[in-house]
Amino acid sequence: MIKIERWDIHRIIHSGDFKTIKECLEDGIEKGICFNYANLYGENLDGAKLDGANLFDAILDGANLNNASLNRARLDQANLERASLNNASLNYASLNQARFDGASLDGASLDNANLDNASLNNASLERAILNRAILNDAILFGANLKGASFDGASLNQANLNRARLNGATLYGATLYRAILDGANLNNASLYRAILDGASLDGANLDNANLNQASLDGASLYGASLYQANLNRASLDRANLNRARLDQASLDRAILDGASLDNANLFDANLYRASLDGVKLDGANLNQARLRNATGANDRISCLQKGYYSLVVVDDICFGGCTKKTIVEWLEYEGNELCSSDRIYLDTITKPFLKMILKNREESEARSN
Secondary structure (H helix, E strand, O other): OEEEEEOOOOOEEEEEOOOOHHHHHHHHHHOOOOOOOEEOOOOEOOOOEOOOOEOOOOEOOOOEOOOOEOOOOEOOOOEOOOOEOOOOEOOOOEOOOOEOOOOEOOOOEOOOOEOOOOEOOOOEOOOOEOOOOEOOOOEOOOOEOOOOEOOOOEOOOOEOOOOEOOOOEOOOOEOOOOEOOOOEOOOOEOOOOEOOOOEOOOOEOOOOEOOOOEOOOOEOOOOEOOOOEOOOOEOOOOEOOOOEOOOOEOOOOEOOOOEOOOOEOOOOEOOOOEOOOOEOOOOEOOOOEOOOOEOEOOOEEEEEEOOEEEEEEOOEEEEOOEEEEHHHHHHOOOOOOOHHHHHHHHHHHHHHHHHHHHHHHHHHHHHO
16 A cells, blocks of 8 residues: 655545555546645655645655656645756746755756746756746755756846856856856856846856847956957946956947946957046056947047047056057147048047147146
C-alpha cells in the first residue's frame, strides 16, 4: 500500500496499490485530487506527469523532479529546496513564494511562470528558459543563470546580487530597481531591457549588449563595461563613477546628468551622445570619440551647426576632423582654407572658444 499524506495534519490524501509514490501521485492528479500540503520529501518523481497539479505548500525538499512535467501546476509556497528539476517543464506554473534555495533547474522551461517573491538563493538555472516569467521581488542571490533566457520577463526589485548571468538573454526584460551588485553579466544581452533605478555596483558587463536599454537613475559604481554596446541607451542621472567603459560604444546614448567621475572612457565611442551636465572629474577621456556629441559639462562643450561639429574636451578642440588646442585654434589664421570654411572659423569656431574661455574664467573667479 502506497500513500501520500499531508505534512501538517498527517491525513492521507491518496493511497492505493501502487508500486511507487510517483504512480500514486500521477493517478491522483489524473483523478483531480488536490495535493496541497502533500509531504513528498526526497521522493523520486523523475519524468512524472504532473500538469495542472495542486501542490500548494507541498514539501518537495530534495525531491527528484528531473524531466517532470508541471505545466500550469500550482506550487505556491511549496518547498523545493535542494530539489532537482533539470529539464523539467513548468510553463505557466504558479510558484509564488516557492522556495528553490540550492535547487537545480538546469535546462528547465518556465515560460510565463509566476515566481513572485520566490526564493532561489544559490539555485542553478543554467540554460533555463524563463521567457515572460514574473519574478518580481524574487531572491536569486548567487544563482547560476548562465545562458538562461529571460526575454520579456519581469524582475522588478528582484535580488540578483552576485548572480552569474554570463551569456544570458534578457531581451526587453524589466528589472526596475533590481539589485545586481557584483553580478556577472559578461556577454549578456539586455537589448531594450529596462533597468531604471537598478543597482549594478561592481557588476561585470564586459561585452554585454545594452543597445537601447534604459538605465535612468541606475547605479553602476565601479562596474566593468569593457567593449559593451550601449548604443542609444538611456543613462540619464546614472552613477558610473569609477566604471570601466574603455572601448565601449555609446553611440547616441543619453548621459544627461550622469556622473562618471574617475571613469575610464579610453577609446570609447560617444558619437552623437548627449552629455548635458555630465560629471567627469578625473575621468580618462584619452582617444574618446566625441564627434557630433551634444551638451555641455565641466570638461566638455559641444556645438553643432548644420554639418559642422565642434567638441571641446578640456583644452582640446575637435573642429570636424581637425584636432587643435584652444590656443592653437584662436591663433589659427586659416589661410589655406576655402572661403566657406574660413567663414566658419571666424564666425563660429573662434567666438565659441572665446565664450568657453570667458565662462571658465568667470567660474574660477566665483570659486575663488
